[in-house]
Amino acid sequence: MAMALDFSALAPYGGEVAAGVATTISLTAVATLVGITAASVLAWLKLNGPAGVRWGIQAYVELVRNTPFIVQLFFIFFGLPALGVSLEAWVAALIAMTMNLTAYATEIVRAGIESIGKGQLEAARVLGLSRRQTYRHVVLVPALRKIYPALTNQCIIVMLGSAVISQISVEELTWAANFIASRNFRNFEAYILATLIYLALSIGMRQLFRLAGWHFLGGRQGRPSS
Amino acid sequence: MMDFTLWDIVRNLLLSMRWTVVLSLIAFIGGGVVALLLTVIRLSPSRWVQWPVMAYVELFQGTPLLMQLFLAFFGLGALGIQVSAWTAATLALVLFTSAFLTDIWQGCIRAIPPGQWQGARVLGLGRLQTLHHVILPQALRLAIAPTVGFSVQVVKGTALASIIGFVELTRTGTMLNNATFKPFLIFALVALGYFLLCYPLSLYARHLEKKLNVTGSR
Numbered sequence: 001m002a003m004a005l006d007f008s009a010l011a012p013y014g015g016e017v018a019a020g021v022a023t024t025i026s027l028t029a030v031a032t033l034v035g036i037t038a039a040s041v042l043a044w045l046k047l048n049g050p051a052g053v054r055w056g057i058q059a060y061v062e063l064v065r066n067t068p069f070i071v072q073l074f075f076i077f078f079g080l081p082a083l084g085v086s087l088e089a090w091v092a093a094l095i096a097m098t099m100n101l102t103a104y105a106t107e108i109v110r111a112g113i114e115s116i117g118k119g120q121l122e123a124a125r126v127l128g129l130s131r132r133q134t135y136r137h138v139v140l141v142p143a144l145r146k147i148y149p150a151l152t153n154q155c156i157i158v159m160l161g162s163a164v165i166s167q168i169s170v171e172e173l174t175w176a177a178n179f180i181a182s183r184n185f186r187n188f189e190a191y192i193l194a195t196l197i198y199l200a201l202s203i204g205m206r207q208l209f210r211l212a213g214w215h216f217l218g219g220r221q222g223r224p225s226s
Numbered sequence: 227m228m229d230f231t232l233w234d235i236v237r238n239l240l241l242s243m244r245w246t247v248v249l250s251l252i253a254f255i256g257g258g259v260v261a262l263l264l265t266v267i268r269l270s271p272s273r274w275v276q277w278p279v280m281a282y283v284e285l286f287q288g289t290p291l292l293m294q295l296f297l298a299f300f301g302l303g304a305l306g307i308q309v310s311a312w313t314a315a316t317l318a319l320v321l322f323t324s325a326f327l328t329d330i331w332q333g334c335i336r337a338i339p340p341g342q343w344q345g346a347r348v349l350g351l352g353r354l355q356t357l358h359h360v361i362l363p364q365a366l367r368l369a370i371a372p373t374v375g376f377s378v379q380v381v382k383g384t385a386l387a388s389i390i391g392f393v394e395l396t397r398t399g400t401m402l403n404n405a406t407f408k409p410f411l412i413f414a415l416v417a418l419g420y421f422l423l424c425y426p427l428s429l430y431a432r433h434l435e436k437k438l439n440v441t442g443s444r
Contacts, residue, residue, distance in 0.1 A: 005304075066378065066424035067417045068385035071396060075417060078409035156288075163290035167389060174292060187300035195293040202288040 009186045010193055013176070020176030021197060027090070027172065028159040028205075031097035035158070036151065038098070039105030040140075046110055057106065064103035070164045072096050077168045093165035101158045108150045112143035145217050152209040156202045163198070173197060230406045236415065242398035243419050249384045249394060250423075252316055254377055257323025264328040269335070269357065279328065286325030292386050294318045299390045315387035323380050330376060334368040335361060367438055375431035378424045385420070395419050 010017075046057045064072065077092035087095070116139050124134040144151075166174035177194035181187040268279045286294065299314035309317075338361050346356035388397035399416035403409050 075413040082410040188304035
């Protein structure tokens with residue numbers, strides 16, 4: 001006999017869910033800001049740095065992109081204490097999320113910078129722009145505009161991936177759903193609720209990125225910059 | 227307590243990698259079949275047919291794979307259908323994969339310039355003929371590299387099946403860690419296992435991208 005869905009059983013746990021959502025949002029926000037900043041630096045170094053640095057960045061990017069997030073998380077949380085580095089769960093989670101996003105974003109930003117044609121740089125020079133002006137107006141901003149949709153997607157993927165950090169007991173949204181399920185055995189309802197909230201978060205994040213893009217890049221994201 | 231030598235650990239991890247590979251293959255092939263169906267359906271000119279496919283893609287791309295696994299595992303249970311971790315993991319991963327592949331393939335079809343459709347029409351080709359002889363051969367070429375690239379995400383996605391109790395590489399690593407308390411070594415080896423599976427796929431995808439010359443800026 002199938003049991004009926006009863007969402008009212010979730011009502012007493014509104015506090016846990018709200019706290020979970022807040023944690024998911026805060027961790028994602030920090031990982032996004034730090035990740036994109038770090039990626040911009042690493043992408044520049046990967047194109048202009050000394051050979052050793054380039055190789056190191058490449059190794060880091062490949063290592064992160066070719067292993068699952070959950071294994072990276074377990075390595076940081078369970079593995080590093082063996083070396084004497086003990087981390088609180090939420091710190092380990094934040095490091096794993098930031099590391100993960102940085103690796104993907106480095107690759108994305110690098111592709112954007114590489115896509116700026118040589119002619120653009122030459123034109124900037126002819127027009128008398130300084131090196132700094134050229135880098136900012138001719139390379140970085142058009143590059144960011146081009147890769148903005150990919151960057152948005154990647155940040156959303158990291159937010160969705162953060163569901164996994166419930167496995168090391170970080171009290172975020174998935175943890176809240178697990179908590180409810182363990183109390184009233186309403187697994188299905190709890191996970192449906194969490195799933196819908198994640199969906200709302202990813203839609204909200206996309207809108208937020210769109211607004212931020214208009215504000216900082218001038219509303220032409222994802223189109224060729226020529 | 228039983229003692230594990232390094233070889234015991236490595237052997238157990240290698241053996242469990244089989245299940246990661248099997249699950250990945252099922253998810254990728256099953257997801258590919260579903261995606262093919264959805265892509266064909268999505269080609270229909272009717273909005274009422276297109277819309278549900280778009281909603282399906284949006285739903286699976288906008289929610290965590292972990293939630294999809296939980297819903298498949300506990301949800302079907304709540305509906306009175308008892309499922310094993312195998313069934314739930316397979317179901318969730320097939321649906322997850324199909325949504326992403328549908329999106330990729332649909333994008334490839336849309337990337338074919340409208341002039342191709344118009345040209346075929348002028349030549350007197352019907353809609354299906356145009357698809358078959360003009361659009362799909364070109365779209366297929368565009369689709370190969372991103373499809374291979376996405377297979378890496380599928381392999382990594384199977385790691386989440388460990389959370390609902392499916393014994394594959396990650397789960398075996400967790401169990402070995404509980405028995406040996408060597409987390410640094412074991413999770414490094416688990417990561418290495420995934421790297422050995424995924425890196426060749428990544429390299430192959432990049433090679434195809436270069437060979438077929440279909441990267442972002444041309």
